[in-house]
Amino acid sequence: MFGKGLLTGMRVTIGHVFGKKVTFCYPEEKLEMTERFRGGHLTMDYKKCIGCQLCAMACPNKALTLKATQDAMKKRHLTSYVHEMGRCLYCNLCVEACPTKTLAWDKNYAISSWHREDMNHQVLTDDDMKYLEKAMEDAKVAAAKKAEADAAKKAEEAAKAANDGGGAAN
Amino acid sequence: MNEFNDNVAPKTETFVLNMGPQHPSTHGVLRVELDLDGEKVIRVRPIMGYLHRGIEKLLESRTYAQGSPFTDRLDYVSSMNNNYGYCHAVEELCGIEPPPRANYIRAIVAELNRITSHMVFIGSLANDLGAVTGMIYTFRDREEVLDIFDLVCGARQTYNYIRIGGVAQDIPQGFEEKVRKFLDRVPEFMEEYADLLNGNEIFNVRLKEVSVMTKEEALACNMTGPNLRATGVPFDVRKVDGYGAYPEFDFDVPVGENGDNWDRYQVRYKEILESAKIVRQALDGMPEGDFMAKVPKVLKPPKGEIFSRTEGTRGELGFYIVSDGTTKPYRVHIRRPSFISMQGLNPMCRGGLIGDAIAAFASIDPLMGEVDC
Numbered sequence: 359m360f361g362k363g364l365l366t367g368m369r370v371t372i373g374h375v376f377g378k379k380v381t382f383c384y385p386e387e388k389l390e391m392t393e394r395f396r397g398g399h400l401t402m403d404y405k406k407c408i409g410c411q412l413c414a415m416a417c418p419n420k421a422l423t424l425k426a427t428q429d430a431m432k433k434r435h436l437t438s439y440v441h442e443m444g445r446c447l448y449c450n451l452c453v454e455a456c457p458t459k460t461l462a463w464d465k466n467y468a469i470s471s472w473h474r475e476d477m478n479h480q481v482l483t484d485d486d487m488k489y490l491e492k493a494m495e496d497a498k499v500a501a502a503k504k505a506e507a508d509a510a511k512k513a514e515e516a517a518k519a520a521n522d523g524g525g526a527a528n
Numbered sequence: 529m530n531e532f533n534d535n536v537a538p539k540t541e542t543f544v545l546n547m548g549p550q551h552p553s554t555h556g557v558l559r560v561e562l563d564l565d566g567e568k569v570i571r572v573r574p575i576m577g578y579l580h581r582g583i584e585k586l587l588e589s590r591t592y593a594q595g596s597p598f599t600d601r602l603d604y605v606s607s608m609n610n611n612y613g614y615c616h617a618v619e620e621l622c623g624i625e626p627p628p629r630a631n632y633i634r635a636i637v638a639e640l641n642r643i644t645s646h647m648v649f650i651g652s653l654a655n656d657l658g659a660v661t662g663m664i665y666t667f668r669d670r671e672e673v674l675d676i677f678d679l680v681c682g683a684r685q686t687y688n689y690i691r692i693g694g695v696a697q698d699i700p701q702g703f704e705e706k707v708r709k710f711l712d713r714v715p716e717f718m719e720e721y722a723d724l725l726n727g728n729e730i731f732n733v734r735l736k737e738v739s740v741m742t743k744e745e746a747l748a749c750n751m752t753g754p755n756l757r758a759t760g761v762p763f764d765v766r767k768v769d770g771y772g773a774y775p776e777f778d779f780d781v782p783v784g785e786n787g788d789n790w791d792r793y794q795v796r797y798k799e800i801l802e803s804a805k806i807v808r809q810a811l812d813g814m815p816e817g818d819f820m821a822k823v824p825k826v827l828k829p830p831k832g833e834i835f836s837r838t839e840g841t842r843g844e845l846g847f848y849i850v851s852d853g854t855t856k857p858y859r860v861h862i863r864r865p866s867f868i869s870m871q872g873l874n875p876m877c878r879g880g881l882i883g884d885a886i887a888a889f890a891s892i893d894p895l896m897g898e899v900d901c
């Protein structure tokens with residue numbers, strides 16, 4: 359009978375009118391992002407970062423711009439870490455390249471912005487900057503201490519050498 | 529002075545109609561120039577390049593490992609298969625052998641991706657023929673696989689999961705369970721699609737014995753994949769080359785008979801079931817072990833060139849890579865099956881009606897990201 363197929367199709371659609379809903383009301387309800395979800399802003403545990411720039415080198419689109427400084431103890435600290443989200447492919451290569459596993463995604467999927475500048479996300483927070491200041495100060499103190507200790511050691515060695523020298527002369 | 533002469537019979541002229549580049553049934557941005565004689569199509573010329581992003585050139589300015597996220601953007605409905613093709617080529621170039629577990633995981637994700645891609649095909653074919661609800665049904669079930677991919681690699685469309693030497697991460701907990709649940713549902717929703725579309729009289733009239741392509745024509749156009757198989761040639765790179773873990777699986781290659789729209793639809797419909805079969809076997813036989821081979825951090829393939837092919841969703845996906853011994857490829861060329869299948873549009877549509885051009889176009893299942901590269 360012509361039209362039988364059409365009716366079968368109709369039956370399927372009508373069945374779904376009374377069936378279970380498969381959608382839900384965003385934004386009243388929100389989905390939980392999965393553990394491996396890549397998206398949103400990059401976050402980092404500042405204390406763990408060693409400023410090696412491997413993340414920036416792994417990035418295929420040069421989306422990461424890092425600035426680093428050295429403290430008095432010759433340890434590197436980041437002063438700025440800009441993630442240009444407009445260039446980012448969300449490929450996860452930076453996160454995987456990090457040797458100390460400090461990078462992660464914040465899984466925020468609502469990241470649209472009005473202006474282009476807003477897409478340049480500064481990953482480091484104010485707390486990180488405070489930590490940096492303190493680390494620099496601490497390093498200075500530590501360096502001074504170390505210098506003192508080195509000087510003392512040197513003096514001691516020199517004295518010892520002088521003594522030894524004196525002994526040999528005798 | 530009178531220009532109207534009643535004694536001369538009315539003359540007809542051919543008429544050129546531009547379809548696209550922003551036409552909902554061109555699946556992206558493609559312009560098709562149709563030469564029409566009344567309602568009859570005389571010639572079809574696809575005009576490409578509206579989505580050209582220069583991916584081949586981009587790959588040449590990146591290291592080998594950095595290249596794989598760009599291949600996601602070729603055929604963005606089945607990125608896993610593109611990742612697979614690219615990584616397979618680089619592995620052959622460097623002589624890296626992925627571990628068996630990686631091959632199994634690859635087969636699972638690639639076949640799941642093939643299923644979703646064919647779902648998009650069925651949905652958009654129905655949509656192009658006027659059955660808008662058809663699209664919603666397939667997209668509903670596609671979601672389930674996308675959720676699985678989200679679990680595996682954290683992305684729903686541009687996965688970058690298959691990497692040179694293996695896969696990026698091992699499969700997570702709960703993965704197998706979810707995939708099995710999906711596989712159990714496959715016959716159920718395939719039957720629903722069949723109820724919805726296969727018996728539909730309009731669908732039948734629009735597809736059966738329309739836009740026929742013979743074996744010879746398809747081969748002359750260099751077509752591969754489901755479009756070639758619909759004409760009756762059982763050519764499938766998974767069977768012919770037997771790369772990865774595919775020789776270990778038992779699956780059939782569905783073929784058509786007439787090479788009409790209906791066969792192109794049916795071949796893909798059956799391929800979903802075959803892919804589901806492969807995924808089930810891969811889950812059952814999943815070996816333990818590493819998911820990544822030992823790949824040097826700085827990959828420097830030896831000087832030389834390679835052409836490697838895999839079975840993408842839309843046909844034979846080939847990567848031609850020339851290495852000059854540095855960290856970046858000297859030249860990359862991608863053989864994109866959609867691009868080549870587009871050449872079949874003219875022989876298919878010639879002599880048909882203008883409305884059938886839309887159906888023929890949908891039945892080739894081209895993807896603009898892959899056509900323009």
Ligand code: SF4
Nearest residue numbers: 417446447449450452
């Ligand atoms: S996700 Fe990829 S593109 Fe984005 S910053 Fe990291 S490496 Fe660069």
Ligand code: SF4
Nearest residue numbers: 407408410411413456
């Ligand atoms: S790779 Fe990791 S440790 Fe190195 S600079 Fe980047 S975030 Fe810091």
